[in-house]
Amino acid sequence: MYSNKIKMGAALALFAVSCSSPEVKTENAESDSKVRIMTLDPGHFHAGLIHKSMYPSVDSTVYIFAPEGPELKDHLNRIAGYNNRPENPTAWNLEVYTGADFLQKMISQKPGNVMMVAGKNDRKVDYILAAIENGIHVYADKPLVINPEGFKKLVKAFQLAEEKNLLLFDIMTERFEITTLLQREISMIPDVFGELETGTPENPAITKESVHHFFKYVSGSPLIRPDWFFDVNTEGDGILDVTTHLVDLIQWEAFPEVILDTTDVQMLSAKRWATSLTLEEFQKVTGKTEFSDFLQKDVKDGKLEVFSNGEMNYTLKGKHAKASVIWNFQAPEGSADTHYSMMRGTKANLIIRQGKDENYRPALYVELIDSEVAQLEKAVKETLQAKYPGIDLMKMPSGEYQVIVPDSYHNGHEAHFAQVTERFLEYYNAGKMPVWEVPNMITKYFTNIKAREFALK
Structure with missing residues (x-):
């Protein structure tokens, strides 16, 4: 596993950068009113598309927690493409953590206040419920659930979100x-x-x-x-x-x-x-x-x-x-x-x-x-x-x-x-x-x- 801050340059260099720091930095995570995005297990290209633009109220550092593999590489390459395009380039900085415990690491470190998730739909509602239980807002790609068991968990997540004054919102483009x-x-x-x-x-x-x-x-x-x-x-x-x-x-x-x-x-x-x-x-x-x-x-x-x-x-x-x-x-x-x-x-x-x-x-x-x-x-x-x-x-x-x-x-x-x-x-x-x-x-x-x-x- 590795943890590193990637200031996006050439896409091909993404996986060549390494750092010995064992933890994602968490200072100032909630020191102002800005949204700080934590992207969890980005397995679908929609996870990258929200970063095609910058937003004044969103911090430029994005915290990514994911297993190593081609899906993460594709996600990083997509954001690198937005950062390096000739017209209106974005300026996202990425803090990346990889490891089998990526969900637990996101929850324990909590460097951001909003979890963005787009990927495997069979486990998405579990990610959502875990985030809500730990005081994290959720911005999620559809569908949030794909079976009756997941629907029951989703209803619970909405109930908890209301109790904790958290947002749980799906991306209806x-x-x-x-x-x-x-x-x-x-x-x-x-x-x-x-x-x-x-x-x-x-x-x-x-x-x-x-x-x-x-x-x-x-x-x-x-x-x-x-x-x-x-x-x-x-x-x-x-x-x-x-x-x-x-x-x-x-x-x-x-x-x-x-x-x-x-x-x-x-x-x-x-x-x-x-x-x-x-x-x-x-x-x-x-x-x-x-x-x-x-x-x-x-x-x-x-x-x-x-x-x-x-x-x-x-x-x-x-x-x-x-x-x-x-x-x-x-x-x-x-x-x-x-x-x-x-x-x-x-x-x-x-x-x-x-x-x-x-x-x-x-x-x-x-x-x-x-x-x-x-x-x-x-x-x-x-x-x-x-x-x-x-x-x-x-x-x-x-x-x-x-x-x-x-x-x-x-x-x-x-x-x-x-x-x-x-x-x-x-x-x-x-x-x-x-x-x-x-x-x-x-x-x-x-x-x-x-x-x-x-x-x-």
Whole structure:
């Protein structure tokens, strides 16, 4: 094991630096009001993306506690890339501790006040609970839990966090996608949208569909995923992962700032299915030459069966909702991950598409049913433009109206990590979150776990 302060230079030098100091320095850890981040076991690239930007209220020293290995190296290299980029370089300094006792060392030394965790989902809730029990705020990547036992621990963690006046917050980047923000805004204008329909299982009131890809580019480089990412016992079924975002958006848009409860959810049906990866594809995305031993249980006819796809149909406060996610290996040339969303109102439908016609950039359309275009134009001028200058309307040949969004608002998925981090920092500085955040997080993960239960029947 080693402990060292790394002032990030060339990425290749990261593992060449060493120091004999046996402990991470802890002086001044809580001497001011700044957030001091402790990153625990960073096994997912999202752990690095929050460091793509600097934040005035966050100390530039990040304390990392992790086992040695390729995942840590990838994390350090990613931050080094941000520190060394030509334009707007970051200036993160890293204090790194490696060893099998990394969790215990973080808790005993506690050089920071916020734990950031993104990695193996089967053990994440244990990390969260340990942090909360020891007076540490938690900023965590989704999903926080992947099974019923984990959900019980999560509820306990939230209860303890309330008692200790600590924040426990998951990273919901998709709330900051501009078309989703505008869809929510328009749905809250009764003269245009009316009220959310009740819907049916066949024609839900609100639908969220997402298509993702195992092989992609992140910060300009091919993403190498750890082999455990393809083990649903560690990563979780697809119905528990990306659908966390979708369920969150359903709650956030259909019932904005409303306190929800698990009793508001009635699961109707759910299913999961596998994406098959050839050995060549697995090698391309992981760098491994063979399917790992712990994955052999999922190898059928020479292909790895990954249960990454899922769909759920349920009601939330009586409104029918559908969330589904599909994982393919790689997006066709020129395309990317895509998102589809429909909110059906009594006066208009609000539709987000991200297909070929949109050049794979999300676009919001308004289909008027029992509303006048004058009402829509008024809403754009008086409500949307006040918050988002430059927003406009364009009538399409289909008769729908596209909400025109200036390029400056399309900042991309990676930029959303800075935005959601800034929101967490707002909550931290205020010493509290909105009253609906915690009960709605509990309801969200309850929905996921219930969907998994139905899918496994």
